[in-house]
Amino acid sequence: MPFTAHPIGYPRLIVAAPASGQGKTTVVTGLLGALRRRGTAVAPGKVGPDYIDPGYHRLAAGRPARNLDPVLVGEERVAALFRHGATGADLAIVEGVMGLFDGRIGPGGEIAFGSTAHVAQLLHAPVLLVVDATGQSHSLAALLHGFRSYRPEIRVSGVILNRVGSQRHEQVLRDAAEHAGLPVLGVIPRTDDLAVPSRHLGLVTAAEHGDEATRAVDRMADIVARSVDLDAVVRLAGSAPELPGPVWDPRDEVEPQANPVVAVAGGRAFTFAYAEHVELLEAAGAEVAVLDPLRDERLPERTAGLVLPGGFPEQHVAELSANSALCKEITALASRGAPIHAECGGLLYLAEELDGHPLCGVLKARAEMAPRLTLGYRDAVSAADSVLFAAGARVRGHEFHRTVLAPEQGLQPAWHWRGDGGGHRAEGYVEGGVHASYLHTHPAGQPGAVERFVARCA
Template identity: 50%
Template structure:
């Protein structure tokens, strides 16, 4: 499969500085002229973004829970192809797992699959000879762990460094370098800004990566570390391939004249707000993938047939999202025209009527408000409707990490349900919006279904063709539709108007609207349900998944936006560790450095 030299950078726990060290290692190697590749264990977009910025190629995530342990080595081989060195940054502590499955989901588990040496970053600011006991304990805890060496962080003095080196020499553990307390500059932008500084290649982000690389190059014996990385054995098996994911998939419909559907993926000029494999899978499935930046672009790309909004778009940019009224109107029109719109995380808040008192796209009759706590955790979810994402009853594993809470939590047709949790998300026409984030490499059929749903029919491209009748924002649990004024005002839904759908991809239509392929039938709308209430499960709906992971859940009570408009987000600069800590998390957040 691959013989790329590689190391896994981990730590005893969060807060030891492993993100700054991993970014600095990649930047220092790139400055030497080496072709580098960066990876992040777990679902964290932000760290993967900075690792990619330092390496000069897109950073990727290796999450056994989202993609399956069997895909970790193939995805690594795919992302590291042609590299001289690959650096994998771990998550939390070396043996920690947010899902409680340390043997497969922890950093140690990933290092074992990759047969890679582990470099342990240890904050020794308040430690002496005890560092030997700590490191020895980590090495002895798993006899199969390959502990390649240690990087000491926040060393006080030359004497302190020598004391630490002597203690580790006694147990036979190499020390690759020692960083003084101020060697790692506090330059990484605060975590609340997410991947945006990377996606936009801001001066702040570029300067941060360069300074971390200089710090590592001056304090770490790179030659010795690279020698250990090059001793990693060749991995067996085939590298992951987006094209191979569809080898057994049924053929997709072909547009008129062989036209490929145009699918816009939200992202900045240098990075999408989602996992890199999403765009690769869409292209392999037959789509023309184009980028649209919700923060600056005022229109969708020409000929857009579908829109994908990944979960990495930060909530703190609500003001910029709201101010881009032209793009909001274009997205609303795309949804009303019956085009597929897939939104995850903040994408759901963007499609709502308003978020923190600011107007959004108005596609969904829902409001969002920021809370003090962060909801975080994996979910084993069951699809509550057949959509371009999944068929009814399909079970997928996703991840939640958000502060914004949506009211109501679910629409009349929810997107997902899971054990011990109320239904969540919205399905309306071909809109699928939820705060659950999926990794498409673990579910490549999503790309296949979306391309099928996005392929235009001959009638849609005929001269003078009229798009599907527009509708008002998706009603929340049968609640009243709130009309809006201005150019983006929704058009009232017409009962009985057919909604076109490609073959093989069912569409969930709103009450009173039939799906094309049969004579229009006016269906009675269901009885209204109070906003925020959970509608009864439809006949044939999948039951909650037994044993699903549900570390925490949002409140289901009525949550209303604040009466006063909150201040616009500032742009503070935090430290690689404490300065990037998130607010207290519900359900066990990483609080990653």
């Protein structure tokens, strides 16, 4: 796989935690914002398939956050994608996922594939642990000792104590960290001032939160600047060894086609997209036009293909339904056989209705909110030739939704995979030029699909 070579060492660190809910996103967003205020160019990253946290990272850093997911892109691409995102920055900060060692379940004793620890290995990056200190004191020493010694090749090099209740509480925790041999790089007091609204799939996205998201990022930067030794964080990032190797370049991944106009949905309703998707579309020759289905009543001029990413259409379904003019244009585009790539929220938008609200009606299916979340990686096989994949192509994707579609597959499904119980599952729709599914894929892991899509648009 060809990449562009790059010699830079890339100062970097990974912010991890013992478990979810410890405050990683607050700390990373605050670090990015506080360092940027000092004139430091910071590059954000996120382990795993998360779309929401990177929106806050982007606001804080002023540049796109890169998702580093060995499951979706292959572990051989992780470092190259990291270098791509970090080029031109003074240092990079990558937020972990779940607990440090949590990832795909596999044989015991191995570092879980796709875990934060796995990415730390691939990037040879030091780890800064964020610990929610609520309800603990001396026990912190045992926790920190365990994370340092469990896999010593993962370099846990410092700790930030979060939600600390008092000066006395802080001193006890500092003593415990000293016993464990880990320096304390910051102490963040317990406060309700950093709360960001959440809902069924996590935090409210930065795009939906508007000006309040900017104010929330500013508050995070304020408290981190007061509570964390930023110079120590910079030194820790600088302790990472050089990271020589290739830089991912979309122009190395795809061959340019003719230059069709490809509309890509965005705005508040469709925020689940990777930055590399547009980069690959453009490298393949497409002229990308951003479309906001909440505001735009017409497709861009000369639209030859449409990308509908995931997001939260269920939160904006009344507005999407009211924009019937755009729905009719999309239906007409589909009827002409134009390529349409719809994932998750995009799939819902193409349905006849969502929770009783009429939508595009391209797919003869109805969607509604479900009582439980569907979440997890899938090893899928393409069920048919489509505008994205040849039949039989093997793809790793990720499901993340709290809606159900009836029927959940068309006469020609998009995918086959084994369900959690081992049974066969068919999912998604391939109809004409439409490829619609709940499955999220990472374009950097499937660049041939982007090239194929642009070729069909041309």
